[in-house]
Amino acid sequence: MKKTPLENWIMQRVGKDGKVREALEEYQLARIKDSLNYAKSRSRFYAKQLEDMDFREIRTLPDLRKIPFTLPRDIQSNPFAFSCVPKSEIARIVTLRSTGTKGEEKRVFFSESDLNQTVDFFLHGMSCLVDETDRVLVFLPGDSYGSIGQLLKTALERAHIACFVHGVIIDHAKAAEEIIGKNITCLVGIPTQIRSLFRTYGELFTCRIKSVLLSTDYVPEKLTQELTEKFGCRVFTHFGMTEMGYGGGVECEALSGYHLREADLYFEIIDPNTGQSLPDGESGEVVFTTLTRKAMPLIRYRTGDIASFTKTPCACGTFLKTMSRVMGRLENRICLDGNEILYHWELDELVFSLFEIEDYMAYLTEKNRLELELTMFDSSAFQSCSAELESNIQQLALCKFGHEIELRISQSQSKANKITNSMTKRIFRS
Numbered sequence: 026m027k028k029t030p031l032e033n034w035i036m037q038r039v040g041k042d043g044k045v046r047e048a049l050e051e052y053q054l055a056r057i058k059d060s061l062n063y064a065k066s067r068s069r070f071y072a073k074q075l076e077d078m079d080f081r082e083i084r085t086l087p088d089l090r091k092i093p094f095t096l097p098r099d100i101q102s103n104p105f106a107f108s109c110v111p112k113s114e115i116a117r118i119v120t121l122r123s124t125g126t127k128g129e130e131k132r133v134f135f136s137e138s139d140l141n142q143t144v145d146f147f148l149h150g151m152s153c154l155v156d157e158t159d160r161v162l163v164f165l166p167g168d169s170y171g172s173i174g175q176l177l178k179t180a181l182e183r184a185h186i187a188c189f190v191h192g193v194i195i196d197h198a199k200a201a202e203e204i205i206g207k208n209i210t211c212l213v214g215i216p217t218q219i220r221s222l223f224r225t226y227g228e229l230f231t232c233r234i235k236s237v238l239l240s241t242d243y244v245p246e247k248l249t250q251e252l253t254e255k256f257g258c259r260v261f262t263h264f265g266m267t268e269m270g271y272g273g274g275v276e277c278e279a280l281s282g283y284h285l286r287e288a289d290l291y292f293e294i295i296d297p298n299t300g301q302s303l304p305d306g307e308s309g310e311v312v313f314t315t316l317t318r319k320a321m322p323l324i325r326y327r328t329g330d331i332a333s334f335t336k337t338p339c340a341c342g343t344f345l346k347t348m349s350r351v352m353g354r355l356e357n358r359i360c361l362d363g364n365e366i367l368y369h370w371e372l373d374e375l376v377f378s379l380f381e382i383e384d385y386m387a388y389l390t391e392k393n394r395l396e397l398e399l400t401m402f403d404s405s406a407f408q409s410c411s412a413e414l415e416s417n418i419q420q421l422a423l424c425k426f427g428h429e430i431e432l433r434i435s436q437s438q439s440k441a442n443k444i445t446n447s448m449t450k451r452i453f454r455s
Contacts, residue, residue: 032284034288058083060317062080070103078092093325094325095324114136116140116171117140121267140176148180194218201225216243234258235259239263263275264283269313269326285348331354334349353368395430395432
């Protein structure tokens, strides 16, 4: 098994000969201090947020806990207060309009050097799954400068790997045509869209696709299993969000969690209720601090994503940390009765274990009833699928809560194979 290529890349950035954890953490601590001083001196938000902080007290990485969190609503309230460079040095502005976010839009700024650092991460991260013999098709947005598709294409072309940006899938037939016409061997895309594509054109995966990188949303275990067992594809997952510069971590050949972009980002896992750091192996909220960002540094930014650091070293042999696959978002849950919490990812695992279901939407009614609306590949399979799904959901409820829940499952009138052009994650709707 090949060791993650991120290790050599990161240690080259660190500038230390010894490939040891201690050297990396010394680098991270120094960069954290630099980032704190930089943000405080250049950002109106951090000038106020960090006004009373004495950075001389930050002597170890755990001391970062003395610094207050940055929240998504802080960016929503006044994104321009975070900017640390003149407008002329801002190369890209991304406006986030997630339906899961309440309040004003978030705007995230990137300088040219910020974008180049993301390209560098993509260049080394993608070498986990492709080489110069591969041809990559990206089913993510890539029309505008600095978009994730455009940055990925730039990275792969630097590695002399052919890359084509299709954009999010709107038409299965056109996507399949491009796979055939350009002799594609690797796909990058959104989990549910890739699932819908292989359900419709499975033969393409069997004879052409060697590897798949899934990103932007929770990846159901059943999806990984189907692609691996039915089509012989290696399935890698990527963790990132716009606020962290798109790229945060990617799996190696061990396929057991993300190795992180540790020269550019410092990660923590905290208890979302108390804000206290959690030990390895315990799931909590992912928090990150940028170490090299110029346009818009973020200090202890709470992502809302749920994950954990693994207790055991990765089988690839690296000393880098491994983060478990993200389980979903804290906000993407419903409270059925008192403290009875059901997460969207739990429904994903049950729904997508049934091959005949293409997609679904989940609602919680005023009467505290969970309603699912299923989009079927074959409408004639609805009755059998809905019965099996209802049984599986009630079994989950019995295990978690000790009783069944109010549940209604219906069939969507939307036609299968009609795909919404959207990067928005699935959420519970009211």
